[in-house]
Amino acid sequence: MHAAEDETAEIFRPENRSDVRRDLLQAAVPEEKRPKTVPLRRMTVLENVMVGAFLHTRRREVAERRALEVLALTGLYERRHEEARTLPIAGRKRLEVARALATEPKLLLLDEVAAGLNPKEVEAVMALIRTLKESGVTILMVEHIMKVVLGVATRALALNFGRTIAAGTPEEVTRHPDVVRAYLGERRHA
Numbered sequence: 001m002h003a004a005e006d007e008t009a010e011i012f013r014p015e016n017r018s019d020v021r022r023d024l025l026q027a028a029v030p031e032e033k034r035p036k037t038v039p040l041r042r043m044t045v046l047e048n049v050m051v052g053a054f055l056h057t058r059r060r061e062v063a064e065r066r067a068l069e070v071l072a073l074t075g076l077y078e079r080r081h082e083e084a085r086t087l088p089i090a091g092r093k094r095l096e097v098a099r100a101l102a103t104e105p106k107l108l109l110l111d112e113v114a115a116g117l118n119p120k121e122v123e124a125v126m127a128l129i130r131t132l133k134e135s136g137v138t139i140l141m142v143e144h145i146m147k148v149v150l151g152v153a154t155r156a157l158a159l160n161f162g163r164t165i166a167a168g169t170p171e172e173v174t175r176h177p178d179v180v181r182a183y184l185g186e187r188r189h190a
Contacts, residue, residue, distance in 0.1 A: 045095060048099055075128070090121040101132070
């Protein structure tokens with residue numbers, strides 16, 4: 001290993017993080033299938049986000065600078081030195097978004113980012129999504145909390161058993177007869 005590679009990979013050395021491989025494998029499993037685990041849990045919040053930043057650089061200082069910018073944007077900067085496992089669910093969800101943002105995506109896929117959050121946390125996630133949209137990131141979101149869909153989406157698509165039943169603005173989709181029938185039932189629609 002070259003000196004530059006050695007320096008940038010410091011947090012990934014076995015003697016520093018013997019459980020990184022296990023944590024990386026766990027991070028590949030959807031959150032709902034690992035309810036008691038935390039993304040890269042034995043790494044700090046900053047190190048977690050640096051993992052994403054290393055996609056575009058091998059230099060630790062560049063990855064750290066990018067990670068710090070993303071942590072400031074996502075509201076996790078003050079917790080950067082804490083281990084990821086100390087974060088509550090809202091913090092863990094922000095951390096997953098932050099790690100993805102560190103890769104500098106043009107398209108960000110969000111799956112149930114507001115699920116399990118209290119109303120104040122949902123508002124904070126919505127504000128973050130709006131900020132990301134304004135920065136030019138395209139967001140494709142799967143979400144069942146209609147407040148979030150109506151509050152941040154410009155286009156919506158409703159599915160029923162894997163089939164598209166309506167597409168349009170969120171308001172158009174929520175009023176579409178097929179959506180009402182599928183999600184509220186025939187009697188509510190009548």
